[in-house]
Amino acid sequence: MSIATNNIAFNVEDIRKDFPILNREVNGYPLVYLDNAATSQTPKQVMDAIVDYYSNYNANIHRGVHSLSQEATDKYEGARIKIQQHFNAEKAHEIIFTSGTTHGINLVASGFASILKKGDEILVSALEHHSNIVPWQMLCEKTGAILKVIPMNEQGELIYESFEELLSENTKVVFLNHVSNALGTINPIKKIIDKAHEKGAAVLIDGAQAAPHIKADVQALDVDFYVVSAHKMCGPTGVGVLYGKEEWLNKLPPYQGGGEMIATVSFEKTTYAELPHKFEAGTPNICGGIAFGAAIDYMNAIGFEAIAHYEEELLDYATLKLQEIEGMELYGTSREKTAVISFNIEGLHPYDIGTLVDKMGIAVRTGHHCAQPIMDFYKIPGTVRASFSFYNTKEEIDRFIDAVKKAKSMLS
Numbered sequence: 586m587s588i589a590t591n592n593i594a595f596n597v598e599d600i601r602k603d604f605p606i607l608n609r610e611v612n613g614y615p616l617v618y619l620d621n622a623a624t625s626q627t628p629k630q631v632m633d634a635i636v637d638y639y640s641n642y643n644a645n646i647h648r649g650v651h652s653l654s655q656e657a658t659d660k661y662e663g664a665r666i667k668i669q670q671h672f673n674a675e676k677a678h679e680i681i682f683t684s685g686t687t688h689g690i691n692l693v694a695s696g697f698a699s700i701l702k703k704g705d706e707i708l709v710s711a712l713e714h715h716s717n718i719v720p721w722q723m724l725c726e727k728t729g730a731i732l733k734v735i736p737m738n739e740q741g742e743l744i745y746e747s748f749e750e751l752l753s754e755n756t757k758v759v760f761l762n763h764v765s766n767a768l769g770t771i772n773p774i775k776k777i778i779d780k781a782h783e784k785g786a787a788v789l790i791d792g793a794q795a796a797p798h799i800k801a802d803v804q805a806l807d808v809d810f811y812v813v814s815a816h817k818m819c820g821p822t823g824v825g826v827l828y829g830k831e832e833w834l835n836k837l838p839p840y841q842g843g844g845e846m847i848a849t850v851s852f853e854k855t856t857y858a859e860l861p862h863k864f865e866a867g868t869p870n871i872c873g874g875i876a877f878g879a880a881i882d883y884m885n886a887i888g889f890e891a892i893a894h895y896e897e898e899l900l901d902y903a904t905l906k907l908q909e910i911e912g913m914e915l916y917g918t919s920r921e922k923t924a925v926i927s928f929n930i931e932g933l934h935p936y937d938i939g940t941l942v943d944k945m946g947i948a949v950r951t952g953h954h955c956a957q958p959i960m961d962f963y964k965i966p967g968t969v970r971a972s973f974s975f976y977n978t979k980e981e982i983d984r985f986i987d988a989v990k991k992a993k994s995m996l997s
Contacts, residue, residue: 595891601976603628603883614946617981622766622925622972623950624816625797627880631819634879638872646871647845647862661871664878665861671881672811673802674828678860681827681834682874686793687716689812689827690760692864693789694720696837701757703729708751708786710761711737711962712770715955717760717791735761737962741768741917748777756786763795763811767956767970768917769900769925771795778808787833793817793825797974798896798923800889803828815873820880824873827864834860841866892975896924899973899982906986910993916968924973927954930989933996935969941992947985 601607604626609616618626638660644653646661662677669677683689701707707721711734725732735748743761752759759781764771778788789810792801796813803811810833814825829837843866845858884892903926907913912931929935939951952967953960960967971985 595887595895595975597895597976597978600887601978603630604976605629607976611946611948612944617947617977617984619971619973619977619981619985620948620950621797621974621977622794622817622954622970624822625819625974626976627821628819628883630883631821631876631879634876635821635872638875643872645868657871660875660878661869664874664881667878667881668826671800671885672828673804675804676831679828679831679834681829681861681864682869683812683825683827684823684870685814685816685825686791686812689810689825690717690789690791691720692827692840693810693812693829693837694724695840697758698724698727699838700836701728701730704755705730705757706733706753706755707731707758707760708733708735708748708756708781710735710743710772711958712741712743712765712768712772713760713762713956713958714766714791714793715957717762717789718958721758721760730757731755734958737959740919741765741770741922741959742919743770743772745773745776749780752780752784752786754784756781756784758787758789760789760791762791762793763799763801764792764923764925765917765956765959766794766925767954767959767968768919768927769794769922769972770917770919771799771921771923773921774808775806778806782807794923794925797884798889798893809833815877815880818877818880819883820877821870821873824870824877826877831860834864839863839866843867845869887975895975896973899977899979900924900926902979903971903973903982903985906982907989910986910990912993916963916965925970926972927968927970929965929968930993933993935967937996938969938989938992941995942985942988945984945988945991947988949985 606626642653642656644657646658665680666677669680733751736744781788787809790808792811792813797817809830811828816822845862914929916927935951950970
């Protein structure tokens with residue numbers, strides 16, 4: 586399939602050639618990979634960046650005077666600038682390399698332990714991944730702050746009016762995802778950020794599920810913190826970034842102590858380095874950061890407008906096909922959503938469906954998707970989740986639909 590966006594041809598068959606894993610078989614069938622919300626696949630261009638690092642300039646960064654160290658430093662800091670430009674951060678030092686989204690959330694939550702006091706309030710949405718719930722619960726236990734939940738409706742959308750009612754002068758932090766990993770719902774984050782700022786509250790957005798589909802502009806959003814993982818964006822696992830406004834990053838204390846995050850050390854006193862190094866203790870995932878930069882380059886070369894348009898076609902196509910299956914129940918029917926479908930079939934356990942379609946080469950996710958409060962809301966143990974990326978095809982969706990129908994027949 587080819588589509589044109591900004592005079593650039595998007596050809597899914599050409600794109601698929603960049604992903605070697607899509608050529609393999611699973612259980613004797615060609616792989617259909619529909620677990621992209623858990624992790625995306627990795628193109629050759631990113632793999633080449635990894636091999637290039639270890640083959641040609643593997644060295645520690647920042648402190649070395651020799652050529653390899655300087656080359657590695659230039660490539661690593663170059664990746665930081667690529668990421669800064671991608672998210673339109675004002676300054677490169679507002680981009681903090683982390684091990685992933687969870688690390689970034691914990692870094693911010695830990696920092697607020699020195700800011701919050703008993704009786705302060707923090708707001709979380711009902712649509713969150715556990716990684717954007719548990720750190721804040723731990724923070725409340727430490728500080729005496731109060732956690733309040735923005736409720737959702739049956740369509741999987743946040744109830745904005747309830748958010749306005751919960752928001753008060755006591756609200757110090759609001760945190761929610763840009764896109765729900767379990768339902769695909771796109772939250773109205775700009776509207777929420779602006780309203781929270783009226784009360785002087787800081788806002789953290791979990792962008793892990795949005796970043797593969799939406800090119801977020803952190804300055805236009807006026808968001809205080811935005812966190813993402815590389816492995817959702819065609820990059821390697823074990824690396825991500827925290828964007829934070831300079832003023833907020835300067836307010837927060839260091840998250841970890843060690844090398845690189847210091848200015849001076851004596852047994853009497855240690856002083857801390859400037860941003861971004863204040864939050865980057867120890868030897869980082871150098872190769873991972875560089876490869877993340879390569880992944881950003883790869884996705885931008887395709888174009889996020891083209892990606893969004895194509896994935897919307899896949900989502901609409903799959904939704905219509907699934908709705909034809911008797912007993913089908915879809916969860917997350919928001920008007921604004923990305924390429925995620927969560928569903929159950931009446932009388933069948935999602936795990937059984939997932940196991941059987943795997944026998945036919947179809948990779949989907951089953952369970953609560955680290956979003957147990959959502960499952961509790963719908964009074965279900967979990968769902969089958971199919972999540973699409975720009976390298977998937979309608980032909981793969983047809984195979985997926987056929988596999989679900991066969992699984993239903995076998996289990997009924």
